[in-house]
Amino acid sequence: DAKTTQPTSMDCAEGRAANLPCNHSTISGNEYVYWYRQIHSQGPQYIIHGLKNNETNEMASLIITEDRKSSTLILPHATLRDTAVYYCIATYYAGGTSYGKLTFGQGTILTVHP
Amino acid sequence: DSGVTQTPKHLITATGQRVTLRCSPRSGDLSVYWYQQSLDQGLQFLIQYYNGEERAKGNILERFSAQQFPDLHSELNLSSLELGDSALYFCASSRGTGHQETQYFGPGTRLLVL
Numbered sequence A: 001d002a003k004t005t006q007p008t009s010m011d012c013a014e015g016r017a018a019n020l021p022c023n024h025s026t027i028s029g030n031e032y033v034y035w036y037r038q039i040h041s042q043g044p045q046y047i048i049h050g051l052k053n054n055e056t057n058e059m060a061s062l063i064i065t066e067d068r069k070s071s072t073l074i075l076p077h078a079t080l081r082d083t084a085v086y087y088c089i090a091t092y093y094a095g096g097t098s099y100g101k102l103t104f105g106q107g108t109i110l111t112v113h114p
Numbered sequence B: 001d002s003g004v005t006q007t008p009k010h011l012i013t014a015t016g017q018r019v020t021l022r023c024s025p026r027s028g029d030l031s032v033y034w035y036q037q038s039l040d041q042g043l044q045f046l047i048q049y050y051n052g053e054e055r056a057k058g059n060i061l062e063r064f065s066a067q068q069f070p071d072l073h074s075e076l077n078l079s080s081l082e083l084g085d086s087a088l089y090f091c092a093s094s095r096g097t098g099h100q101e102t103q104y105f106g107p108g109t110r111l112l113v114l
Helices: none
Strands: A009-013 A018-023 A032-038 A045-050 A061-064 A070-075 A084-091 A108-113 B005-007 B010-013 B019-024 B031-038 B042-050 B053-057 B064-068 B074-078 B087-094 B109-113
Touching (some): A018 A032, A018 A108, A045 A061, B019 B087, B019 B109, B031 B074
Antiparallel strands (some): A032 A045, A084 A108, B005 B019, B019 B074
């Protein structure tokens, strides 16, 4: 799995967009970028993933640069409940074999303020 | 609610003892993953099972073992417990199709070794 680098912490005002960056300069062509978050000591929660195109779902948007060396997770209207540790992970799943451990780094502690 | 269940939620035991953690994957998921989260090591992948067979191993100690049963539930056995084994243990599951897999995590088992 490619190594990812994230800022240790970020702050965001409630109602504003939270933009969380991630560098993955050694990502290979078949590695997806996944984002998970962990609220307090709960189980990590899947947010979104992508390969090279920008992705959006009901939780967030994922913007991947054209060279795929970095990405940004966007929470469009952050709420207090979005305060969590956000993990950016680059990983691949070999087709048909379902091999796919997730390598978690330290993540970004996002604090949403009232 | 991810659909992954783990029991027990909390476990307190003494050094040298053996415990079993149980995980039931989401309905239809064939792959089960075990992760350990300690304060000093962060979230670490331990082992993966796919449809009853071991698929990948991570930083799993020899004192630890796991298996996945025909009904697809999995158990993680921890023996000769040491103080340093105190951690959160998460189970995750995924479809097992091997393409764009998303892992869904359970709420975890908090193990305290005294």
